[in-house]
Amino acid sequence: MHEKTRHILITGATGGIGSATAQAIADAGTRLSLAARDPQRLQGLAAELASEAAAVSTFGADLTAAESCRDLVQRAIAEQGPIDVIINCAGVNDFQRFAAAEPATIERLILTNFLAPVLLTRAALPEMLVRRRGRIVNIGSVMGGVGFAGFAVYCATKFGLRGFSEALRRELKGSGVAVTYIAPRYTRTALNSGAMDRMAKAVGMKIDDPKAVARAIAATINAGKAEHTIGGMERLLLRLNALFPRLVDSSLATLNRRMLDHVEPAKRIR
Numbered sequence: 001m002h003e004k005t006r007h008i009l010i011t012g013a014t015g016g017i018g019s020a021t022a023q024a025i026a027d028a029g030t031r032l033s034l035a036a037r038d039p040q041r042l043q044g045l046a047a048e049l050a051s052e053a054a055a056v057s058t059f060g061a062d063l064t065a066a067e068s069c070r071d072l073v074q075r076a077i078a079e080q081g082p083i084d085v086i087i088n089c090a091g092v093n094d095f096q097r098f099a100a101a102e103p104a105t106i107e108r109l110i111l112t113n114f115l116a117p118v119l120l121t122r123a124a125l126p127e128m129l130v131r132r133r134g135r136i137v138n139i140g141s142v143m144g145g146v147g148f149a150g151f152a153v154y155c156a157t158k159f160g161l162r163g164f165s166e167a168l169r170r171e172l173k174g175s176g177v178a179v180t181y182i183a184p185r186y187t188r189t190a191l192n193s194g195a196m197d198r199m200a201k202a203v204g205m206k207i208d209d210p211k212a213v214a215r216a217i218a219a220t221i222n223a224g225k226a227e228h229t230i231g232g233m234e235r236l237l238l239r240l241n242a243l244f245p246r247l248v249d250s251s252l253a254t255l256n257r258r259m260l261d262h263v264e265p266a267k268r269i270r
Contacts (some may be wrong), residue, residue, distance in 0.1 A: 005054070008031040009072075009215040011063060011120065012090030014041040016189025017139065020214035021089060025221070026052035033076040033083070035059045036090070063090065063116040069123040077127070083092060084268035085221065087137045088117035088161075095196045096265055098152040106153050117163055125177065134175030137221055138165045140183045142229060146248065149256035150199075150263050158183075168250045169226060182220055183229040183238075184213045199262035205253055206231060209270055 013034035128134030144158030166182035
């Protein structure tokens, strides 16, 4: 159920899905804390939402260190009160043959996509447990349930985030704190390089608008669901991969070869 009043912290708030999610959940009963690396863009988003939400605060933050995560949680609570929902939306991507991936690229994906949400959850969880109230929302990917060629490290981070969400949900059962994992499919955002977009179109991937993904995120949170994968065929593929991974190996072989035809010759860090 949608709470009458709630404080929601969103990371990656200036990204395509992050900003669209902030817009989708902004209402008269919601206090928003928006976090991202670019303070100027955050201010622009806050101005857009000022008339929609009960209150909006912005926090420039790089969440790849535990101290930064603790600091963000403390500042958000000091300004807007206890946090009811955290939406871990910050993320980076890379489309590359793994043998050509730069170590710095690998490290950045792991720090941003996996370590940052884990550390932020750790920073916020104790206070939620004391109040016996809260929800951690991790924005993953269909690639957190099925591995695709050209996305080895990205898939690894999203597989890790899905496993973290599942394990933590079971650990917190009965505590009053819930965990939700949401897996979008390919979404049209600036996160994706031109090569990714060309690949997605060439192989016939379903491409969602960020606003559609944001509506699904808001609906999942408001319904109190534990997990949601966007797309009926995508949900089926995840089930098949869990049950018959070698069958999926064979069925995706041609698709994976076609995907690799579109990788960029040089590394890309976003």
